[in-house]
Amino acid sequence: MKGRIRRAQGADWAICRALVPEACGRTDCPIEGLILHPESGPRVGGAAVLRFDGHDAWLGLRVVPPVRRQGLGSYVFEAAVEAARAGGARRMVTAYDTLAEPGAQPFLEKHGFEAVTRITTFEANFPATAQILGRMRDELVARHRVPAGWVITTLARAPLEAVAQLFAAYVAQREDLAEAPLRLDREAGRWDRSPVILENGRPVGALITEKLGNVWKVEGRFVVRGYQSGVANAILLGAAVDLGMAHQASHFRFESRDDNRDTLKLARRMNARPLRVRTRFELALY
Ligand SMILES: CC(C)(COP(=O)(O)OP(=O)(O)OC[C@H]1O[C@@H](n2cnc3c(N)ncnc32)[C@H](O)[C@@H]1OP(=O)(O)O)[C@@H](O)C(=O)NCCC(=O)NCCS
Structure with missing residues (x-):
């Protein structure tokens, strides 16, 4: 473990909105946030947000650039999978601009996701x-x-x-x-x-x-x-x-x-x- 993950509450939602705005927009479904505090480097190293919609858990996840490629994204992702399962989700779904975020596709594929549609x-x-x-x-x-x-x-x-x-x-x-x-x-x-x-x-x-x-x-x-x-x-x-x-x-x-x-x-x-x-x-x- 290279840091600590805790569930978002209260003022943490401002962090979630800043880091993963794409997952925080909807307010009509249950939502859960995870905040990452790395052992070294910035106080907040990233966040994940899950939105529960029927059997789907929509995932937004971001690790701040200074602490990428140290396994922290995977660490937060595993916690997000656990939270998604605990929340009753049967599927995880996410969508990213893979031109602007070149790390998204290799990261998600490494974790078993499949790219299902692509709109340019x-x-x-x-x-x-x-x-x-x-x-x-x-x-x-x-x-x-x-x-x-x-x-x-x-x-x-x-x-x-x-x-x-x-x-x-x-x-x-x-x-x-x-x-x-x-x-x-x-x-x-x-x-x-x-x-x-x-x-x-x-x-x-x-x-x-x-x-x-x-x-x-x-x-x-x-x-x-x-x-x-x-x-x-x-x-x-x-x-x-x-x-x-x-x-x-x-x-x-x-x-x-x-x-x-x-x-x-x-x-x-x-x-x-x-x-x-x-x-x-x-x-x-x-
Ligand atoms: C994608 C993202 C979450 C990865 O975070 P991270 O902390 O760097 O991820 P990890 O260190 O756990 O990477 C795990 C593996 O994913 C792959 N990977 C991650 N970033 C990559 C990149 N930029 N290019 C190629 N492969 C990458 C690698 O296989 C990596 O393993 P390795 O470092 O041993 O080669 C981070 O780059 C990010 O926040 N990007 C912007 C938001 C985004 O794209 N989110 C999509 C995820 S829902």
Whole structure:
């Protein structure tokens, strides 16, 4: 043992929030914190926070840089596993930006976790992106691949409730967005410039976008079942870059899962650089 671990209480939660803010956000489920006091070096060497959600224990863990690679992370982790089991969890789950935290994946894999999903946030320069995506859309239009009844508009002019419902269904499938404030019906105006495809007045697809500074940011998308999502996506992306150019955006930001080959291919073509790689890890406890 190279230190002492104790359960967080009272003012310790300020330490937990500072060290593992990612695990302290939710207040609607039981939470437990562990504080590490190393034998030498800083008074507090790290912390772990567990959030119990059904059979899952969500783990946040951080060791401060001066005392890393001395086995302290593993020491805290073992205490966290014990606490998770004692709390009735059957699985441990965590998610880290493995680009910003290069130690996370090797550390977690060493402790038996498996990386189950990986979502990369890309950013590309606008003019080049607009050229590639605009051309892709124009080729489909020229080849008459776009259904005649489609009208491309923006969320400001589309039936908000219907789009919000379809988007909520999309968000519900995305665990990483579960806590994101993405309620289209709540924040009127925020996503007004998102392109939407209507067919006979009914939304069939949308790319939810907003302008953050100079960045045209894609929050998510949906295309209703039964429609060719490839064509719809190309149309939505083409419309999004037209809107971005018209509003003087300098960068286009979007996400892709590891298994979305089309988007990853597009990212390469656009010379997009990865900003963040959010990787979800799981470990069965029984
Ligand atoms: C990941 C983290 C907790 C590791 O803490 P630590 O005290 O350095 O971990 P340990 O000394 O117990 O490392 C155990 C093993 O994990 C692996 N490991 C840890 N950090 C690593 C790194 N930066 N690169 C490669 N492997 C690493 C090694 O196999 C290491 O064994 P070794 O030192 O004998 O080679 C720490 O780097 C950290 O707080 N990072 C930022 C937050 C984070 O990524 N949290 C994810 C964990 S939920």
